[in-house]
Amino acid sequence: MWAESSVFYQIYPLGFCGAPEENDGILTHRLPKVGDWAEHIQKLGADAVYLGPVFESDRHGYDTRDYRKVDCRLGDNADLKELVRTLHGHGIRVILDGVFNHVGRGFWAFRDVQEKRWDSPYKDWFFLKFDGNSNYNDGFWYEGWEGHFELVKLNLRNPAVVDYLLDTVKIWTEEFDIDGLRLDVAYSLEPDFLRRLRSFCNGLSHDFFLLGETLHGDYNRWVGEDLLHSCTNYECYKGLWSALNSMNLFEIVHSLKRQFGPEQWTLYKGKHLVCFADNHDVTRAASVLQREEHLPLLYGLLFGMPGIPCLYYGSEWGTKADKGQGDPALRPCFPEPQWNALTDIIAAMAKAHRESEALCWGDFQELLLTNKQTILQRRSEHERVLVAVNADSEPYWAHFDAGCGRAVDLITGEEHDFGGGSELPPYSVFFWKCE
Numbered sequence: 001m002w003a004e005s006s007v008f009y010q011i012y013p014l015g016f017c018g019a020p021e022e023n024d025g026i027l028t029h030r031l032p033k034v035g036d037w038a039e040h041i042q043k044l045g046a047d048a049v050y051l052g053p054v055f056e057s058d059r060h061g062y063d064t065r066d067y068r069k070v071d072c073r074l075g076d077n078a079d080l081k082e083l084v085r086t087l088h089g090h091g092i093r094v095i096l097d098g099v100f101n102h103v104g105r106g107f108w109a110f111r112d113v114q115e116k117r118w119d120s121p122y123k124d125w126f127f128l129k130f131d132g133n134s135n136y137n138d139g140f141w142y143e144g145w146e147g148h149f150e151l152v153k154l155n156l157r158n159p160a161v162v163d164y165l166l167d168t169v170k171i172w173t174e175e176f177d178i179d180g181l182r183l184d185v186a187y188s189l190e191p192d193f194l195r196r197l198r199s200f201c202n203g204l205s206h207d208f209f210l211l212g213e214t215l216h217g218d219y220n221r222w223v224g225e226d227l228l229h230s231c232t233n234y235e236c237y238k239g240l241w242s243a244l245n246s247m248n249l250f251e252i253v254h255s256l257k258r259q260f261g262p263e264q265w266t267l268y269k270g271k272h273l274v275c276f277a278d279n280h281d282v283t284r285a286a287s288v289l290q291r292e293e294h295l296p297l298l299y300g301l302l303f304g305m306p307g308i309p310c311l312y313y314g315s316e317w318g319t320k321a322d323k324g325q326g327d328p329a330l331r332p333c334f335p336e337p338q339w340n341a342l343t344d345i346i347a348a349m350a351k352a353h354r355e356s357e358a359l360c361w362g363d364f365q366e367l368l369l370t371n372k373q374t375i376l377q378r379r380s381e382h383e384r385v386l387v388a389v390n391a392d393s394e395p396y397w398a399h400f401d402a403g404c405g406r407a408v409d410l411i412t413g414e415e416h417d418f419g420g421g422s423e424l425p426p427y428s429v430f431f432w433k434c435e
Contacts, residue, residue, distance in 0.1 A: 001229060002048075002093065003180070003209045004272045005360040007350045008310035009046035009092075011037075012280040013054050014061050015331025016313060019073035022059055023106075031075040035086035037313075040337040044316055045350025048093040050182050050211075052280060054080060060327070061097070062184060063104030063150055067168045077175065084176050095180035095209060096172060100165050101188045102144070102151040105136070110152050114138055125161050126152055145188065156190045166200045173204050186212025186222055186231060194227050211274055223271055233273040233307055235259070240277060240301055241285060244294045244391055249374045252301060253366055256376070260306040260364040269363070275307035278315055280331050287320040293427040296345045297389050300411075300429030303349040304376060304387030306364050311350075316343045345411070352410035352431050358383040359431070368400045373424060375400055385410065386432040390424035398422050407432035 013019075017030035031054070041049065053061025056069045070080050084094050103110060109122035117123070117140065118130060132141030135149045145151040154161055172178055181201075183189065194212075201208040212222045214231040223231050236259070239252035259268045277285040277298055285298055295318060303309050317338040321329045353359045362378035362385065369375075372392040378385045386407065390396050402418040409416060410431040416422070424430075 001209060001272075002207055003211075003229065003308055005354060006048040006093070006308060007046045007354055008048045008050050008274065008308060009041050009044065010050045010052070010276075010279060010310055010312045012052040012061075012313075012331040013074055014052070014071070015280075015328065015333060017074060018333035019071070021328065023057065023065075023071070023073060025072060027072045027076065029075040029079055030073065031070070031079040031083055035083050037337055038086055038090040038092065040339075041087075041092060042090045043347065044311070044343070045347045045354060046311060047091055047354065048095065048179070049087055050095050050310065051097065053097045053099060058104035058106045058150065062099050062102075063106070064099055065104055065106040066108065067165075068171055081176050084178060088177070093179040093209075094176075095182055095211065096176075096178050097184055098169070098181040099184040100154065100156070100193075101185045102153045105150060105152060107152065113140075124158050125155055127155055145185070156193045162193060162196060166197065169197070169201065170204065173208070179207075180209030180211065182211045182213065183228070184213055186228065187214045187217070191221070191227070194222065198226055198228065219268060219271070219273065223268075223273070230272050230274050230308060233259075233275045236273075236305065236307075237276055237278075237282070240298050241288045244298060245288075245290045247391060248371050249369060249389070249391065250371065253369050253374055253376070256305055256364060257366060262363065262365055273307045274310050275302055275305060276310040276312065277302055278312050279310075280312065280327075281323075282330070283323045284312075284319055284321045284330070285315055286318045287322050292318075293393075294391060295342055297391055297427065297429050299346050299349055300387065300389055300431075303353045304359065304378065304385075304389075304429075304431060306362075306378070309350070309353060311346065316346050318342050348411045349431070356383060356385055356410060356431075356433070357381075358385040358433075368398055370396075372396070373398060384434045386430070386434065388422070388424055388428070388430040388432065390426065390428045393426050395426055396424045398424055402432075402434065404434035406435045408435065409433075 017033050056066040056071045057063050109125050112122050113120040127143035129141040143153045145153050210228045212228040212231040215234045239255045243249050243252035317340050358378040358380040362380040365377040367375045373390045373396050376387040399421040407416045
């Protein structure tokens with residue numbers, strides 16, 4: 001599967017393109033702006049883009065009105081088709097957000113129920129009770145996703161709903177030539193629906209990638225041969241920044257050992273979960289970290305750990321934003337991409353990851369671990385890479401058996417000689433490819 005060796009770049013289009021927060025009904029061709037960033041994304045080393053919601057919605061994109069029409073605030077279907085063509089022309093694959101658990105109150109089938117009630121042919125598309133009422137005084141009760149009644153939960157046990165959604169996916173692949181889907185709140189989706197979707201997408205293309213948004217729990221519930229190809233690794237998202245803030249690298253390394261270590265009971269060995277430092281729903285990495293010097297180290301762990309790395313637009317140059325400021329703060333519009341020293345390091349790490357067999361597919365083992373330092377081994381059939389991190393403000397002499405005398409740092413290209421160990425400078429990260 002192509003995604004296993006990819007680096008993803010996430011964009012939230014409505015915010016990225018500077019669209020109004022409320023759907024104003026005015027057709028404005030903002031979506032081409034994403035294509036203007038294609039060279040930046042390519043230079044950064046990402047070769048796949050995950051686009052957040054792009055279809056007609058009430059407000060933020062996850063409250064869909066029409067799955068088959070691009071949101072007028074972004075443009076039209078021709079704009080999306082041209083955008084995918086532009087990104088493909090730069091060697092960048094594209095996956096779209098599949099918001100299939102719920103719809104907005106403006107969704108055409110729900111509006112039909114509001115108008116015709118019992119007589120609507122779509123009343124069984126939702127979970128309704130006509131002897132109750134809603135927060136919006138509809139004269140009937142309906143189930144909203146996790147108590148959010150602006151998000152009307154779809155009945156995925158209804159074959160008509162499933163057929164409609166699968167037909168929609170087929171339209172997306174035929175009209176826009178997309179390479180996969182990210183499934184919103186995949187942890188809320190019916191397992192039978194996931195199996196049906198996987199089987200259907202296998203019929204569309206043998207390499208159509210399915211990624212699920214999952215938070216906590218056993219990821220094997222959603223990822224498998226007949227389920228999704230991958231899911232979001234929220235467990236290690238938290239561990240990445242928390243381990244650095246508390247100067248306790250045991251936290252993240254023990255999570256990685258639990259997930260991918262050499263023991264027989266390891267949970268996700270052989271699976272490629274999507275790992276990330278931040279996204280459209282959480283505080284930016286540059287804001288959540290207590291020490292600015294730890295930013296390159298966080299990304300070193302991100303690109304060095306098992307999984308598929310995903311960058312969130314703007315964070316590659318250290319943009320700050322706190323979840324407490326509200327979602328719009330996390331989803332800004334930048335006039336143009338920026339580039340600084342942090343971007344240089346991330347681009348070098350992205351290149352190293354994409355081109356390293358060990359970092360993409362290798363197994364995982366801890367070679368050294370203290371509160372402030374760690375050396376992790378990634379080893380494949382033909383390659384061995386050591387990921388070394390020193391989170392301390394002081395240099396550290398690491399006594400360990402490197403298993404080789406010389407190495408090349410995949411980040412800088414510099415050669416390194418081992419002599420019974422290695423000195424790790426303050427706030428340093430290395431990807432040593434052993435020779």
